[in-house]
Amino acid sequence: MLKKIECYLQPIKLEEIKEALAKGGVRGMTVYECRGFGRSRGYTEEETPTAQTKFRPKVKIEIVADEAEVDGIITIIKKLARTGRIGDGKIFVLPVEDALRIRTDEVGIRAIR
Amino acid sequence: MNQGKPGEVTRGNCKEKIKESVWDKALKQLEDTARRINIEPGALEILKVPRRCLVVSVPIRRDDGQIEVFTGYRVQHNFTRGPAKGGIRYHPDVTLDLVKALAMWMTWKCAVVNIPYGGAKGAVACNPKKLSPSELERLTRRYTSAILPIIGPEKDIPAPDMGTNAQVMAWIMDTYSINQGYSVPAVVTGKPIEVGGSLGRDKATARGCLYTVMDAAKKLDFTLEERTMAVQGYGNVGRNMAELSTGQGCRIIGVSDINGGLYNPKGIDITRLSRYVDEAGTVFGFTDADSITNAELLELECDILVPAAVEHQITEKNAPRLKARMIAEGANGPTTSEADEILDDKGIFVIPDILANAGGVTVSYFEWVQGIQAYFWSEREVNLRLREVMERAFEDVYRLSQKEKVSMRQAANMLAVSRVAEACRLRGLYP
Numbered sequence: 342m343l344k345k346i347e348c349y350l351q352p353i354k355l356e357e358i359k360e361a362l363a364k365g366g367v368r369g370m371t372v373y374e375c376r377g378f379g380r381s382r383g384y385t386e387e388e389t390p391t392a393q394t395k396f397r398p399k400v401k402i403e404i405v406a407d408e409a410e411v412d413g414i415i416t417i418i419k420k421l422a423r424t425g426r427i428g429d430g431k432i433f434v435l436p437v438e439d440a441l442r443i444r445t446d447e448v449g450i451r452a453i454r
Numbered sequence: 455m456n457q458g459k460p461g462e463v464t465r466g467n468c469k470e471k472i473k474e475s476v477w478d479k480a481l482k483q484l485e486d487t488a489r490r491i492n493i494e495p496g497a498l499e500i501l502k503v504p505r506r507c508l509v510v511s512v513p514i515r516r517d518d519g520q521i522e523v524f525t526g527y528r529v530q531h532n533f534t535r536g537p538a539k540g541g542i543r544y545h546p547d548v549t550l551d552l553v554k555a556l557a558m559w560m561t562w563k564c565a566v567v568n569i570p571y572g573g574a575k576g577a578v579a580c581n582p583k584k585l586s587p588s589e590l591e592r593l594t595r596r597y598t599s600a601i602l603p604i605i606g607p608e609k610d611i612p613a614p615d616m617g618t619n620a621q622v623m624a625w626i627m628d629t630y631s632i633n634q635g636y637s638v639p640a641v642v643t644g645k646p647i648e649v650g651g652s653l654g655r656d657k658a659t660a661r662g663c664l665y666t667v668m669d670a671a672k673k674l675d676f677t678l679e680e681r682t683m684a685v686q687g688y689g690n691v692g693r694n695m696a697e698l699s700t701g702q703g704c705r706i707i708g709v710s711d712i713n714g715g716l717y718n719p720k721g722i723d724i725t726r727l728s729r730y731v732d733e734a735g736t737v738f739g740f741t742d743a744d745s746i747t748n749a750e751l752l753e754l755e756c757d758i759l760v761p762a763a764v765e766h767q768i769t770e771k772n773a774p775r776l777k778a779r780m781i782a783e784g785a786n787g788p789t790t791s792e793a794d795e796i797l798d799d800k801g802i803f804v805i806p807d808i809l810a811n812a813g814g815v816t817v818s819y820f821e822w823v824q825g826i827q828a829y830f831w832s833e834r835e836v837n838l839r840l841r842e843v844m845e846r847a848f849e850d851v852y853r854l855s856q857k858e859k860v861s862m863r864q865a866a867n868m869l870a871v872s873r874v875a876e877a878c879r880l881r882g883l884y885p
Contacts (some may be wrong), residue, residue, distance in 0.1 A: 342832065379719055 342408040343437035343450065346415065349377060349399045350422050350430040358421045360400070365417050366410070368453060373401040381427050397428060403452050405437055478766055480555035480793055484797065487867040490860070493875045500878060501506040504531040504554055505538075505572075510600035512578060514592045524593060528576040528601040530610055531557035536879040537608055538574035539564060539815060541615025541644075542622070544593075544666070548577040560785055560815070562870035563808040567847040569819040574610050576601065582617040594622050598629040601744070605630065607826065613818045614644040616689075620656075624649050633765065640825035643818035652821035653833035655814075658840060660694030660762075664815015666805045667758060667782050670687065673852060674803060677703075682756040684708035684778070686715075686748060687763030688737050691784040691811065693728060695760050700724045704758070708751045709737055711763075712884075715751040716743035752776065761788035768793045776802065783807035798861050806863035808870060809851055816843050864870035 350358065355372065362370065370390055376396035383395030406414055423429050440452040481502060496870045512524040527550055530538040539562040553575045561573030578597050582590060604610055609663030614623055623645045631639045639650030647653065654661070671678055683704045685692045687709040697708045700850065705721035707878075713736045714724060722743050730740050738745075748795055752759065752767060755777040761767050768776065773793035780796065782805045783789065788802070797804055824830050831839075855865035 408832055411834065 343440055343453070344408050344411050344436040345403055345437050346402075346406065346411065346418075346432065347435065348402050348418055348430060348432040349375070350402065350424075351424070351428060352398055352400045354399045354422050355402075358418055361417050362404070362414065365413065366404065367404055367414060369404070372404045373403075375399050375401050379428070382427055384427075386427050400428065405440060407450055407453075410451045427442070435444070455627050456673060471640035476787060477555040479787065480558045480563065482791060482865060484558070484871065487864070487871045490858070491868050491872045491875075494879065494884075497878045501532065501558075501573065501874065504529050504557055505533060505745050506530040506604065507550065507554065508601060509550060509774050510597070510603060511787040512593060513598045514583070514589060514596055516589055517586050517752060520574060524578050524580045524597075526576070526597045526600060527553045527606060528574065528610070528612075529553045530572070530574040532561040532572035532874060534874055534881060535572055536564060536570035537572065537606075538610040539571035539576035539613070539818065540610075541575065541613045542576040542578070542597075542626075543615040544580055544582040544617030544622075545577050546579060546581045548579050553577050556786060559808060562867060563737070563812050563815055565870035565873040566808050566811040566842055566866050567816055567849065567851075568814060568873070571611075571815070571819065574612075575615075576612055576876060577615075580617075580722045581771065591625055594618075594625040595629045599633070602630060602633055605641060605718070607638060607822065611640070611818070611822055612642045613815070614690075619734045620644055620646045620651065620700065623651075632788070640762055640822050643820070643821040643825075650717035650821075650825050652817055652824055653831070654836035654840070655817045655821055656690065657694045658817035658836075659691045659697065659811050660698055660838065662816060662840060662844045663695055663760065663762075663782050663805075663810050664698050665813070665841050667699070667760075667780070668702070668811050669848040669852075670782070670803055670805055671781055679703035680705060680827055681758060682707045682721075683760060684721075684751055684754045684756045685760045685784075686710050686751055686767060686788075687785065688731060689762070691814075692760065692762035693731070695762060695784055696722075696724045697728065697881040699758075699798045707756055708746065710748050710751045711737050713738035714747045715748055716740055717746045717751070717754065718743040740803070741810075754778075757780060760784050763788070766790060768797070770796060774800075775799055776800070778802060781805065783810045783841040786811065792865060804862055805848075806866045807861070809847055809866045812847065813840055816840055 342353050377399050378396055379393055384390040411434060441448050442452040479565055508528045510526045512526045512877055513521055516522055540557055556575035557573050560575055564571040613869045623642045626642045627645055631637045643652035644655055679728040681704050683699055683706050685696045688709055706724055707719050708717045716737055727740055731737055752772055753775045757779045759778035759781045768789040770792035773796035780803045786807050851862055851869055854869055855862050
């Protein structure tokens with residue numbers, strides 16, 4: 342079964358995580374710069390929250406991988422992305438119905454290998 | 455009381471008394487719970503007694519040619535929510551009363567995690583360590599033949615318990631299948647993967663227990679990172695609990711088994727310990743930790759205490775000295791009712807057995823579902839579904855405990871008994 346990992350991380354951690362994932366056998370990923378807020382409505386530990394909710398800059402990584410590889414990928418991301426402070430981000434795992442490599446017409450797991 | 459016991463099997467009165475009080479405890483628990491919820495008196499009378507108790511003689515030929523007769527039991531406490539489900543225990547001290555209590559607890563356990571089963575339990579009074587593998591096989595096959603008429607995928611589905619394992623389940627499956635004339639993998643759970651077992655079943659009880667600990671930690675507002683844990687028992691539950699909790703950042707400062715315990719405040723190296731246990735067969739004698747007794751282990755200063763051995767470990771005698779912040783009952787009935795009140799007064803958060811160790815029967819349910827569908831899931835899927843069931847059960851129990859201002863155990867019992875009682879009411883009484 343193919344799965345998609347979507348995670349929202351601190352931008353400063355991206356470089357390190359990208360290298361570790363590539364070394365860990367991840368064969369492709371997409372990165373977006375984005376903004377968002379979580380449970381603390383965009384305020385860090387140092388800031389005093391006001392009524393206004395704020396967006397914070399984040400990067401989003403998307404990876405499609407085989408089910409068997411998911412736990413390994415999550416472990417790498419989790420280890421490198423964690424500072425233990427508010428705003429470390431989230432990881433989501435989604436089911437992927439099918440995949441297709443346009444150049445070769447390969448489908449399923451071969452499309453991402 | 456050796457009622458219904460064929461053959462000349464007598465044992466010390468003292469031990470009998472302890473085991474008897476396990477049944478008394480189960481009954482008292484049910485009556486206490488019934489008082490707290492709105493249950494019809496007639497339904498309570500039905501739930502107080504098992505639907506069926508089968509006591510069988512199990513004669514086998516020992517390897518030296520002698521014939522020995524063992525006593526076996528299968529108690530089916532309730533079928534209201536579905537077929538009965540429960541383990542088979544091979545242990546010298548089992549009695550009918552103990553099996554009755556364990557069967558009743560299985561009914562509550564299946565109800566609390568909301569899987570469509572009633573409760574059952576089986577046992578053979580024997581010491582499996584003193585039987586050769588072929589004697590064990592003959593014992594298992596003869597016992598299975600004796601209980602054959604009352605088990606089956608839609609009637610009663612056995613599983614492993616103390617003293618039995620995946621191999622024993624494979625023999626039960628084979629014996630049943632031979633008698634039916636075709637393979638029936640769903641007659642028993644906890645089987646080896648090769649004959650229809652489920653991925654993730656071996657660690658399921660510990661994994662479920664860990665999920666409840668994580669949920670409880672969230673409620674108590676702490677993370678597992680660097681928390682100290684003591685684990686009593688290093689069998690299927692204790693060992694996997696120690697291994698999985700280490701992965702969550704917990705520091706295991708104490709472990710024990712029947713031969714004694716280990717203590718190291720800096721944390722025991724669980725990977726090395728498990729390797730040692732694989733060779734030595736016990737935690738006893740492991741270097742890099744101090745020796746302690748089982749009694750001392752329970753009284754260690756730690757964040758999380760996991761009794762994962764046998765019944766009756768936390769009593770009114772040692773409960774006042776317990777220093778744990780949270781107790782997750784990996785074993786069945788490790789806390790006496792008297793001790794329970796003391797723990798309650800001390801404000802120790804107890805995750806009760808029927809919730810904390812329900813991961814095993816939950817993945818057994820998944821194994822049965824997969825067996826019936828003849829379609830098997832990935833380990834990831836099994837674990838995710840287990841987590842979902844455990845999280846929901848924990849939340850249901852926690853919410854009820856907050857709403858009714860009762861302990862987690864009382865809430866779990868109330869939830870379980872009311873689910874079964876409601877099913878009883880809806881089905882009505884035949885004829």
